[in-house]
Amino acid sequence: MSRRAPHPDVLTEKLEYQFTNAELLDEALTHVSAPQGRGKSYQRLEFLGDRVLGLAISQLLFETFPAAPEGELSRRLAELVRRESCAEIARSWDVGPHLKIGAGEATAGERRNPAILADVCESIIGAVFLDGGYDAARALIGRAFADRLNAPQRAMRDPKSALQEWAQGRGLPTPTYGIVEQTGPDHAPKFRIMVKVKGTESEFGLGASKRIAEQAAARRLLLREGVWTEDDNGIA
Structure with a gap:
């Protein structure tokens, strides 16, 4: 017997954002393999969310580190928007149980797939942007990335x-x-x-x-x- 998906309110409480258009959140959580997707998936929202994330993080870094040179800001940006960081944010939201995904993919453990989680992090950001505008999306990103935003830079690599x-x-x-x-x-x-x-x-x-x-x-x-x-x- 398949496990019942948690109520969307559980996720919106973690996001600290209430959608006016609940269909946007539903689309943001729909994997291309989902039978209930009817041809829709989170891919377009992911495309949008990726751009919103980059802009919002750039603005937050610009405001948080007023004396930092452009090179440092670029390094911090690259670290914050990398796929691994987005996957960690999705895990902190406990997105996995809310995903609409095909039976085969669910059995294979794709709800925990870092690549999918990173995509869904960005698709949710895109959905919030469409639903509430840039300020709402920026606020969501600010809450989610706050600890990472102020973390010391990792040691310089070769x-x-x-x-x-x-x-x-x-x-x-x-x-x-x-x-x-x-x-x-x-x-x-x-x-x-x-x-x-x-x-x-x-x-x-x-x-x-x-x-x-x-x-x-x-x-x-x-x-x-x-x-x-x-x-x-x-x-x-």
Whole structure:
């Protein structure tokens, strides 16, 4: 016998937001596999919520850290909007039991799937934005991310690790690296490496080894995108 889904009020109490249009919340909780979805799912709301989340977190960081340079704000933003952070927020809301999901996916434990939870976090934000406007969505985000917003920054990672985290935080594939050119004698080679991240222009790095050249390329891309500044200590 299937377990009965909890009442939506249980979730809205955790969100501290009451929907005027309850259908928006229902759509935000509907996975594409759900038979009751009738062709609808949370995907469009997730798309919207992702953009609202980025804007709201950017504004909150701008107000919370008035003396922080752009590079620090960018690093904090990347950390807060990464998929893992959104999944943690969804868990804090205990979203899993409320999901409308196909029987096979439910049996496979997809209610606990971090990727789905991250998507639903963003779809709920999108639903609140449509229902109550930007101020309501910003308030929801402010409550949910308050502890993380003021947390100390994580220790600086090497450029390749930092670039991978930045890409993953935006739902992008892992960066790829390739040798463009190798010159010099075998005992003292020089490498020119290209790094590519989907949706951005490639960057290049030079080094006496492939690893050094990859780190240099990753650092150049981080600098170009404003994730790092020249003052950041990376391996270049």
